[in-house]
Structure formats: structure tokens, C-alpha cells
Amino acid sequence: MNYEERMQNVTVLGAAGKMGSGILLLTAVEMADLGLQPENKGRTFTVNAMDVSSEALSGLMEYVRAQARRIAEKKTVLLRKMYEDRKDLIENFDVIDQYIFEVMQKIRPTTRLETAYESGLIFEAVSENPDLKVKILSDIEKNNKNAPWYFTNTSSIPIHYLDEQAGLQGRILGFHFYNPPAVQKLVELIVTDKTDKEAVEFAHNYAKKLRKTIVPSNDFAGFIGNGHFMRDALHAISEVERLSKDMPMVQAIYILNRITQDFLVRPMGIFQLIDYVGIDVCQYIMQVMNPHVPDEDLYSSLLDKMISLGIRGGQNPDGSQKDGFLQYEKGRPSGVYDIEKQKYVPISDFKEKADDFIKEPPDSLPPWKSVIRQADKETVLEKGFKDLAGMDTQGAKLALEYGRRSKEIAKKLVAYNVAQDEKDVNTVLLTGFYHAYGPINDYFD
Amino acid sequence: MSKPRKKVYMSAGYNTISLGTGRKEFHPKKPRPGLEHYIKEAGQGVLGRIGGAKNVDESVIGNFMAARFNKQANLPGFVPMIDPGLMWKPACSVEGACASGALALMAGIKSVLADTADVVLAIGVEVQNTVKAIYGADILAGAGWFQDRKNGHAYYFPGKFSDRAGAYFEKYGRDLTRKAFARWYRNAVENARLCPTAQEFHNTTKDLEGLALTEPNPKVFCEHLNVFDCSKVSDAGSGIAILSEEGLEKCGIDKKDAVEIIAWGQTEYDLTKEPEDLTVLETTKRAAREALFSAGITKEKLGFVETHDCFTIAGILATEAIGFAEKGKGAQFVQEGNTARDGIIPFNTTGGLIGWGHPTGGTGVHQAVTVWEQLTSKAGEAQIKLSEEKPYGLSINMGGDDKTVVAIVYEKGK
Structure with a gap:
């Protein structure tokens, strides 16, 4: 599975939270950018925005829309090039609205954990509660046939602990964004001896595409x-x-x-x-x-x-x-x-x-x-x-x-x-x- | 033939502040005065100096894009709002992109010349801060040919003038030209600091030229220009009275408090065509030449110029278009300080579009107000010294990329 294939079906757990919402936004934006590449024509990219609160999901969509607009406004020079072939998109107004539409189109808000069963990549940003994280991750692991990668946003729980407790066989790494993810440039990357090497390579690529600075941290509680x-x-x-x-x-x-x-x-x-x-x-x-x-x-x-x-x-x-x-x-x-x-x-x-x-x-x-x-x-x-x-x-x-x-x-x-x-x-x-x-x-x- | 068949004057000018980034009062997220406020303030400012609305025969508003910036058309309908005394009197609005202000002046001048009015109230106004710059760029792109918009830059007009700057760099050298841009910016801000209504009045930057030499970033803006090369995004209104000799008498205005319109040049270029030479402002050149020729003077008789520096490159090219510098020598002319307020020929004495501000459709009227202030010694701190050998002022107002141009020659009334 290459980068694009891995990005085709992603789930963000705890998507309406402080960290989850930022991760969702950045992922949907990255998907919109991928979708605009000529080589990805016909390929669909989907990010499931999973959260337990239906109300919070509704607020989340407002947040993502507003942030997507800000992002589009900042890169309009580039977007005009990306939409060069779209004769119907003439003014910046048109280009920006289309881009927001494409970002929003990638997102499937849901309260059902089952949506994660289809994903190849799962961002975990639920509460910093080890038991809860283990429960959710092991549930997905039991039901997902794609051998997915788990990127956890934990800022304190050792990755090997989650790996062992949830039985993830090394398909987990710590991808710790700073608050707010949409603004902060830093990501702490935490891997264990068992972490899948391909997942690590993907994590570096993904961070690069998001223009984040990766700092590796070893797997000790709290990290750096x-x-x-x-x-x-x-x-x-x-x-x-x-x-x-x-x-x-x-x-x-x-x-x-x-x-x-x-x-x-x-x-x-x-x-x-x-x-x-x-x-x-x-x-x-x-x-x-x-x-x-x-x-x-x-x-x-x-x-x-x-x-x-x-x-x-x-x-x-x-x-x-x-x-x-x-x-x-x-x-x-x-x-x-x-x-x-x-x-x-x-x-x-x-x-x-x-x-x-x-x-x-x-x-x-x-x-x-x-x-x-x-x-x-x-x-x-x-x-x-x-x-x-x-x-x-x-x-x-x-x-x-x-x-x-x-x-x-x-x-x-x-x-x-x-x-x-x-x-x-x-x-x-x-x-x-x-x-x-x-x-x-x-x-x- | 532009020499007036009878004497036409301007007097009683009034400028609101130019509101936008740079002014301490400006907060992007707080509510601000709208179009109505600026029309009213500018209009009342003039009426207060001409004996009231009863003396006005007709009014004309110059505005570019209220229809999009403010979702408002039918601007003549705001004239009676200025003063009930203007109710039932003729009013109209005119549009020619950023030259709308000068077109309003021309409409007023022609009414006076046609003997249909002795006193015309001319107002120029634009309120642009209703949208972010990236959307404002779309709206302002209306000054170009819409069929060309798709191929244009996100910031359409900065893109057009960036192309002109690039062509000039290639032909005459980048380093000196960029230094000239920086000098132009410095002059603009230093002059604006002397004018309390200017948008850059509060500017305290020490090293203006150093700041202006910031390298352009084509990823987010233009290839050859940075933000300091650009005029301001402004909310402002200006007003001035255009009068016949009878009009001056009716309003009780002494000729020495007025300027006489000596001549003008008004030229138009095909909106659907690209300029033949990017390093020449041909339409501006022809308008300036026509104005000076009709006035029967040479450029040496000009005491100062208010030119349309929508971008620093436009300022440089204007020095060549008027003839102060030879073709390709404008950058050097500016860089040597010849257009500073103590130079051979001061340009844009209250900051111009980069320093005072650029309320697009209002700029032409603002220029006329500045010329009137300078020639009648009402420019306050921004007053420049004028000599008897150089008694004339020149304004150049440009719409679009050198498409609609009006140049006017003024002299103090006598």
C-alpha cells in the first residue's frame, strides 16, 4: 500500500475534541490536495470523523469549514494553479469555495466506531485515559481486516503499553501533535522496537506534507x-x-x-x-x-x-x-x-x-x-x-x-x-x- | 482640444481620513463606518465651505465598485442624504475604475463649461475593507477585462504591475529599480506622516527603505513586488466644489482660495488589449502630454505632481511618462531623491496612493483636494514651498492597467 492508498480511508477517533478536530482538518486538507493531483483522478479519499457526541460533531463541521476557508485564502496563489483546467472557476471567490467544498466532501461525521473497521489508517485522539484507549484500539483491531496503522496522539502513555495491551503487533506509533494542531509546527514521533518500519516512513511523509517538524522521542511516559x-x-x-x-x-x-x-x-x-x-x-x-x-x-x-x-x-x-x-x-x-x-x-x-x-x-x-x-x-x-x-x-x-x-x-x-x-x-x-x-x-x- | 473656453475653478476641498491597516483607529474585526458615512462627511465638509447646499446646482459621485464592496448601487440617491438642500437637484455617479474620481471631476468641469451649472459638488468615495484582500483582489480585477481574469494572478492587479516591474528589471536592471521602489515607499510614508488624514500618518518605522527591500515572495504574493510596493486598501471619501467665476461669487469664495483648471488630457486605451510595451505607461504619457500641451506649458513649469502610484513601479513609470526622466531612467531619477518633497519635482506630497491611501474610486478627487491645498497654502505640515517660476500642479489619475487616464493642470486662482 503506497502513501495515496493508505490515505484513501482514514478514521480520526475523538474527532470533535481539541486535538482531534485539528488532526481531522489537516487530514481532510491533505486529502483534498491529493485529490487535486492529476495522478489521483478517479481515486476517492475519505476521513471518518468519529466522536461520541453528535452535537460536538455538528460544531466540528463549522470549525472545519471556517478553518478550510482560512487555509484556502492563504494559498489562493497555488490553488489557482491547481484549478487551472477548471474554466468555471474564475475568481478567487470561486476557487476558494470549490476548495472548501472538496475539503468538506472528504469528511464523514459519525458516532459509530464501526466506521473505523474499514480504515487503513487510524488517528487516535480520545481522552488521555489508558483503559479507554486500549478498549477502543483492541475493538478496532479485532474487527478491522486491513491490518491498519494506529497513530496515537497520546502525550503521556507509553506506546509499547498501548501496543501490548491492545494487541496491535507493532502497528502503532505515537504521532503527538501540539495544541492547536492546525497551527503548531511540532509533532513528537514515538516509535518502539516493534513499530512497523513502513508506518514510520509513512509518518515522516505525512508530517512533511503537513509541513510539520518531527522530533523523535523515545518511548517513555510523557515523552519530551x-x-x-x-x-x-x-x-x-x-x-x-x-x-x-x-x-x-x-x-x-x-x-x-x-x-x-x-x-x-x-x-x-x-x-x-x-x-x-x-x-x-x-x-x-x-x-x-x-x-x-x-x-x-x-x-x-x-x-x-x-x-x-x-x-x-x-x-x-x-x-x-x-x-x-x-x-x-x-x-x-x-x-x-x-x-x-x-x-x-x-x-x-x-x-x-x-x-x-x-x-x-x-x-x-x-x-x-x-x-x-x-x-x-x-x-x-x-x-x-x-x-x-x-x-x-x-x-x-x-x-x-x-x-x-x-x-x-x-x-x-x-x-x-x-x-x-x-x-x-x-x-x-x-x-x-x-x-x-x-x-x-x-x-x- | 482641452483648453477650457471659460474659466473653471475648484475650491473647498475636504478629505476624510483614509481608514485601513496602518491607522490606529482600524480594527479589522470591529464595525466601521460605511459608504454613507464617507459620502456624508466629505459632502458636508465641502458644503460647509461654500455657503451650504443652496449654492449647489448639481452633484456627481465618483465610485468604482460599491456594487460589490458594499452591495450598493444607485449612489446618486445618497446625495440628498448629505443635506436636505440637495433634494430634487440633479445628481449622477460615474465609473472608470480607479479613475472614477477624476471622471467625476471631468463631469463637473464639463457641466460648468456647458453653462448648465455654476457650482458642482464632486465626491469620490470607496469603502473597501468590507472584504479580505484576497476577495478584494477579485473585485478590483473588475478594472481589467473579465475575459482575462482566469489567466490572471490571484492578486490580479499586483500581478499585472509585477509583470511590468519584471519587464523593467530585465531591461534596465533589478537592483537599482528595487532600490528606487524602496525610495518611492520612503517618500510616500514620510509625506504621509505630515498629513493627519493619511493612512500611514501613524507609521513610525525607522528604516523604511530597508523594510521596502524585503524580497518578494511569489508563493503567497507576486514575483516582483512585495506589499510595500502596493497602494493601501482604504475606506475614504473626498469632496471638492467645481465652480465658474459666477459660482465663486455666489459662494463668496475669493479666487486666491481656489485653483483654476488650466487644462486637461483625458485618454482611453482598449480594455481588451495588452500594453504594447510593459515598461511604458502609454495612456498616461498621452494624457500628460495633452494636458501640458493644452495648458501651453512645459514640465519645467510644474511645482509638484500628484500621480497615481497604485504600485511603486507605476510611480517610476510616471516620471518617464511625464518626461521628467528619459525612458529607462525613471528608477535612477527616483532613487536619487528627485521626487522627494525637497527634490527637483516633489511627487505625491501627502503620500499618494501608497502613503495617503487608495480609496480606488475616490482617489482622483483626493488628488484634486491635495493640489488645491498645496496651491492655496492650506496643506499644513505637508505644505511644500512653491516658486513663482513653477506655479502649476499636475494630477494624474489612472483606471486599470493604464487604461482610463485623466491628467489635469491647475494653477492658483488670480
């Missing part, structure tokens, strides 16, 4: 991305707990969030990132990873407490941020959750005091937004962090410690063979998390 993020988050939480002995916890959360964003030049603070991913999702990923990391305890009682109080973060269906550790107004943090009082305290109530505690970062350290635009960002960061290291403030101290810890985590990922080399860890943080610099650096030594 969450392997770093979860430990990074736990470090922030332990710092908060330490600082909270001498100050209110809301203030400590605000401080660590600011240190990570403004002093370490990241796109968002660590607590905002936890909220973005979802406190419950973070807790879940740690639970999944924990049994597979014998020498560490990836656990936080603070996350448990937050969830038990119904504070979960994550996003609303329209993509806006839900309140979590932080409260948001127009997407910007405006308050911090006080676990004792069980309500949000406005940042303005303690901002002055907290800012005075950490003082400001050096003027030579520009904000993330400005750093990433600079051609010579290494020089800028080197100067900025050098000045930071020369400062005798609590903020500088916390930031330097944090930077060192981040490097330690990253190094450990290489030492424990999760990542093949240091460059891969840096690539994941640079492309998957949009950091301005990789965690393995000399800035904080």
Missing part, C-alpha cells in the same frame, strides 16, 4: 514535551509552596508566573500555561506518567485541591481561556485563586507588594514578543541574562534557579534516553512551546 512541562510545573508549585511560608499563596503564584514570563522571557507564565492546558489535564498526565517513572513522584496535592474545588482551567468552546489558578479578563490574568477563601483575589490588591519583592528584570531583557522577532536573539538574551545574573534581587535569584532547574530537567530527559539528544529537547521547547531559547543553554550557569 510533557516530560519537561510536568516537571517544570511541579518545580513552580514547590517554589510557590516554599514562598507561601512567608507570604500569601496568591502572591507566590503571581510571583512565579511573572518570573517565568518576564524574567525568563517565555510566551506566558507557568501558571497561565497550566491553566491553558487545563489543571485537570495536567493532573491526569502526571497520573499516567507516574507509574512509569520509578525514581520520581510526579504528583501535586495542590492540583488535587484545585480540582476538588472545581477549578480546572482549560478553554471555552470559543477558544477563550477559562479561569484556573489565574482569573482572566480579555485573555489577560486579572486575579489569582485563593484556595483558603475559595475565591479570586484581584492582582491589583497585592501587585505592588509582590513586584517590590522580586523587583524588575533588567532593562536589557526585552519581553518575549520582542525577542523572538530579533534576528540576533542569542546576543540579546546573553546580555539580558548576564545582567540578570548580576542583580542582587529575589526576582533574579528565583529566575536563575528556575532556569537552572529547567536545564536539569532537560538534561535528564537526554540522560534517561527519553530524547535522543539535547538538540531535540530544545527543538520541542522552541517549536512546541514557543520558547525564545532552549532549556539547555549556558545563560544560567
